[in-house]
Amino acid sequence: MKYYKKENDRLVCLLCSYYCKLKEGQVGICGVNKNVGTTVECLVYGYISALNADPIEKKPLYHFLPDTKVLSLGTVGCNFKCPFCQNHGISQEKKIDKSRYLSPKDVVTLALRNNCKSIAFTYNEPTIFYPYAKDIAIEAKKHGLKNVYVSNGFESSEVIDDMKGIIDAVNIDLKCFTQSYYKKELGGNLEQVLENLKHFKRNGIWLEITTLIVPTKNDSKEELHNIAKFIKNELDIYTPWHISAFHPDYKDLDLPHTSVESLKLAFDLGKKEGLKYVYIGNVNLGNNTSCPNCNEVLLKRYRFKTIENNIIGGNCPKCNYKVEGVF
Ligand code: SF4
Numbered sequence: 001m002k003y004y005k006k007e008n009d010r011l012v013c014l015l016c017s018y019y020c021k022l023k024e025g026q027v028g029i030c031g032v033n034k035n036v037g038t039t040v041e042c043l044v045y046g047y048i049s050a051l052n053a054d055p056i057e058k059k060p061l062y063h064f065l066p067d068t069k070v071l072s073l074g075t076v077g078c079n080f081k082c083p084f085c086q087n088h089g090i091s092q093e094k095k096i097d098k099s100r101y102l103s104p105k106d107v108v109t110l111a112l113r114n115n116c117k118s119i120a121f122t123y124n125e126p127t128i129f130y131p132y133a134k135d136i137a138i139e140a141k142k143h144g145l146k147n148v149y150v151s152n153g154f155e156s157s158e159v160i161d162d163m164k165g166i167i168d169a170v171n172i173d174l175k176c177f178t179q180s181y182y183k184k185e186l187g188g189n190l191e192q193v194l195e196n197l198k199h200f201k202r203n204g205i206w207l208e209i210t211t212l213i214v215p216t217k218n219d220s221k222e223e224l225h226n227i228a229k230f231i232k233n234e235l236d237i238y239t240p241w242h243i244s245a246f247h248p249d250y251k252d253l254d255l256p257h258t259s260v261e262s263l264k265l266a267f268d269l270g271k272k273e274g275l276k277y278v279y280i281g282n283v284n285l286g287n288n289t290s291c292p293n294c295n296e297v298l299l300k301r302y303r304f305k306t307i308e309n310n311i312i313g314g315n316c317p318k319c320n321y322k323v324e325g326v327f
Helices: 105-114 128-141 157-162 179-186 188-200 223-234 260-273
Strands: 003-009 012-013 033-034 040-043 048-055 069-074 118-121 146-151 169-173 204-212 241-245 279-280 297-302 305-309
Touching: 003 188, 012 033, 033 048, 040 128, 048 241, 069 105, 105 118, 118 128, 128 146, 157 188, 169 188, 179 188, 188 204, 188 223, 204 223, 204 260, 223 260, 241 260, 260 279
Parallel strands: 069 118, 118 146, 146 169, 169 204, 204 241, 241 279
Antiparallel strands: 003 012, 033 040, 048 069, 297 305
16 A cells, blocks of 8 residues: 555645644654655654564464464554553654664564564554554565554554455454543544454454553443443454553553452453453453353463463364364
8 A cells, every 4th residue: 555645735644544634844643654755754664662572462362373472563653642551661752763773574584583473563553653564564474474463443444454464463452432531531533443443353354352441531330331332243242352450650640550340340241241252361360261152261371371272273172163263
């Protein structure tokens, strides 16, 4: 895809749903895509701020190549401004450290050398560095690696279409179910994120969803129930929903940690709604995967590690049910 289009004297960036209309010399909301006259340049292309070989469960992706390593990378910048961001040191940073450049080939070499089965674009919002992520992903495919995207779900529809056949799995934050919280405190907007979740699904990209439960902000029974209902009615009951605990960080230092009761409430609402794969990830509650058909434990996890994998060829070992995901 072409990452921008011309509109009168401006260039419109097509990477995310803000569609910033940039005059020459102007940088978009994310701070890292700039109208340089003839094109919109992704200023962070090649300049990585964080790089780690992580367990895939840490993304979190629980139904995608379990018990494998994923080379995870991010740059600086973000199109959102979440006050609880645990990676605010890079996401809200605009200064690009150009002391180390990694070409797409360099990244893939590192992934292979570290015995990773996939590459993840994560830590900050990957949509804002999609031109770099895409070039890495295409190179990765040549070597049999898969590609993963961990995102706030505010991509442009053009990018989601472009991802087809390149990005294999995504974990998307559904941060709340109220327009005002998105608009006033986080960025983007609820409708677009919901539309994008459906779009990923339509495009056949494996989708898992994460909701960070932030006390007093998105933890009402009604709101959590609305999220569970949306997943069931607009996606499907086999879409994994990761419920995640907040701890005070960045600007949200005065809020308490998420209570275990709150996490369990969300878990129960999801289960009651009929969702088959609900997980409380980062406090190690409700973390195993059971067969939706016969209830056999398929995957046992301890924190970010799969410690037992009983799936055989993508199927339940007891009843042969084909487990949803990529195995
Ligand atoms: S990536 Fe999004 S926020 Fe950044 S310039 Fe493009 S449209 Fe604007």
